[in-house]
Amino acid sequence: MTEEPRQIAGRYRLVELIGGGAMGMVWRGEDTSLDRVIAVKELILPFGHGGEEKAAEAKNRAMREARIAARLQHPHAITVFNVVEHEDRPWLIMEYLPSKSLSAVLADDGPLPVDEVIRIGIQLTSALQAAHEAGIVHRDVKPGNVLIGLDGTVKVTDFGISRASGDATYTATGEISGTPAFLAPEVARGVDATAASDVFSLGATLYTVIEGGPPFGTADNQIALLYRVSSGEIVPPVKAGKLKPLLLRLLEVKPEDRPEMGAVLTELRMLAAFDGDEPPEMAAPAVTATQRIEEEHMPAPVPPPVVEKRRRGALIAVAVGAVLVVVAVVAGILFAIRQKDDKAAPPSPTPTPQSSQVPSEAPVPPPAVSETPSSPSPTPTSSPSPTTGETPSQSAAAAVSAYFGLLPGNLEAGWAGLSDRFKREHKQTYESYSGFWRGMRSVSVSVTERGPNQVAGKVTYVKTNGSTSTENHTYTLVQVDGKWLIDTES
Numbered sequence: 001m002t003e004e005p006r007q008i009a010g011r012y013r014l015v016e017l018i019g020g021g022a023m024g025m026v027w028r029g030e031d032t033s034l035d036r037v038i039a040v041k042e043l044i045l046p047f048g049h050g051g052e053e054k055a056a057e058a059k060n061r062a063m064r065e066a067r068i069a070a071r072l073q074h075p076h077a078i079t080v081f082n083v084v085e086h087e088d089r090p091w092l093i094m095e096y097l098p099s100k101s102l103s104a105v106l107a108d109d110g111p112l113p114v115d116e117v118i119r120i121g122i123q124l125t126s127a128l129q130a131a132h133e134a135g136i137v138h139r140d141v142k143p144g145n146v147l148i149g150l151d152g153t154v155k156v157t158d159f160g161i162s163r164a165s166g167d168a169t170y171t172a173t174g175e176i177s178g179t180p181a182f183l184a185p186e187v188a189r190g191v192d193a194t195a196a197s198d199v200f201s202l203g204a205t206l207y208t209v210i211e212g213g214p215p216f217g218t219a220d221n222q223i224a225l226l227y228r229v230s231s232g233e234i235v236p237p238v239k240a241g242k243l244k245p246l247l248l249r250l251l252e253v254k255p256e257d258r259p260e261m262g263a264v265l266t267e268l269r270m271l272a273a274f275d276g277d278e279p280p281e282m283a284a285p286a287v288t289a290t291q292r293i294e295e296e297h298m299p300a301p302v303p304p305p306v307v308e309k310r311r312r313g314a315l316i317a318v319a320v321g322a323v324l325v326v327v328a329v330v331a332g333i334l335f336a337i338r339q340k341d342d343k344a345a346p347p348s349p350t351p352t353p354q355s356s357q358v359p360s361e362a363p364v365p366p367p368a369v370s371e372t373p374s375s376p377s378p379t380p381t382s383s384p385s386p387t388t389g390e391t392p393s394q395s396a397a398a399a400v401s402a403y404f405g406l407l408p409g410n411l412e413a414g415w416a417g418l419s420d421r422f423k424r425e426h427k428q429t430y431e432s433y434s435g436f437w438r439g440m441r442s443v444s445v446s447v448t449e450r451g452p453n454q455v456a457g458k459v460t461y462v463k464t465n466g467s468t469s470t471e472n473h474t475y476t477l478v479q480v481d482g483k484w485l486i487d488t489e490s
């Protein structure tokens with residue numbers, strides 16, 4: 001005689017036990033009313049000393065999870081449909097996803113390639129960002145709570161110990177919620193978890209699936225592990241490749257030094273060279289994601305020399321060539337008219353730049369500015385006089401103030417305010433420059449002029465996470481084409 005499957009609340013039939021843990025048992029089930037496959041989580045209640053109080057707390061926690069899940073509807077988060085009480089304990093009725101947990105994938109297949117981890121991270125981060133925007137902190141982000149569907153879909157689950165901002169906290173006093181190996185240092189020290197704590201746990205999760213183990217290692221003694229976590233001293237990653245800089249920022253000891261979840265999602269997409277408009281067959285395997293990103297953000301209107309960009313590069317080249325032809329023709333006509341009007345005037349003994357003699361709306365003929373430059377690029381001993389004979393309309397101090405006034409909103413104009421020497425000595429690319437400024441909400445500067453081309457500046461940065469920092473620098477400027485450029489920084 002076959003035993004009849006258990007039925008919960010008169011409509012949810014338990015078919016197969018598929019998982020379990022400290023929080024409860026999970027079954028694959030059927031919703032007989034809607035005729036669909038579901039997951040049913042049987043919440044295990046505490047017993048023993050103080051059992052009644054803890055049982056009531058667990059029931060409240062289950063109800064809170066259902067309320068939280070109702071607020072969070074996201075393609076990369078497991079949905080909770082209902083919560084019912086059966087046999088004096090709560091049961092959660094959830095979306096069923098045929099899947100393996102990320103921890104099971106790690107156990108079966110070992111550490112994953114960086115690009116695969118980035119793909120998983122994008123989906124996981126998008127769900128956590130949506131949770132944070134809804135005022136929800138997960139509090140237990142770890143590989144065991146990340147499900148990988150048979151089609152590769154990633155979904156985060158188990159908001160059972162999460163907290164909705166503004167809700168009462170039902171976790172018992174002195175009890176730490178979360179898995180020690182993936183806790184943020186401040187939580188290990190007893191501070192309540194925040195969105196920044198989820199960012200750290202996300203970093204610890206991605207670290208683990210790349211490196212093969214959590215950033216603080218493992219230990220049978222959970223107290224010893226908590227002590228190690230609270231110190232914030234991680235084992236540096238060695239397999240993370242292009243993901244390493246972001247990973248280290250996620251694992252910063254201080255919460256205020258970690259990026260917000262939205263910024264993490266943006267950077268992960270950039271690392272994956274996300275380009276929804278580009279057909280897959282146009283991608284060139286030999287070109288790295290970083291190279292593609294740099295090409296997309298290069299400020300100069302020169303077609304990038306990359307195979308998959310050849311068609312767009314050709315169009316840009318044609319357009320630029322057409323513009324130059326028009327500029328040359330117009331400039332030649334204006335130049336001829338000027339010569340006719342001024343033919344009585346003695347010719348200039350040297351081919352000096354003509355920019356101060358031509359009306360502002362007329363382009364300068366290219367030969368006039370390329371025949372006699374004094375040097376190919378500014379040097380540390382450059383004279384403070386303009387290289388083209390023009391006089392800047394502002395002082396060096398005003399130029400520094402104007403430079404910081406452009407940022408972080410107008411990155412291309414800011415980038416143009418730096419000399420070639422500055423970019424070369426600081427090993428700056430436009431991508432690294434824009435990456436730095438994307439982490440800033442605002443910047444202000446107080447300047448003091450120290451000489452004709454030297455300025456002292458006190459710069460205050462406000463990061464996107466709200467933290468501030470102040471730096472003191474001395475800037476040396478050079479004049480190029482009648483414009484001050486920042487040449488050195490000390």
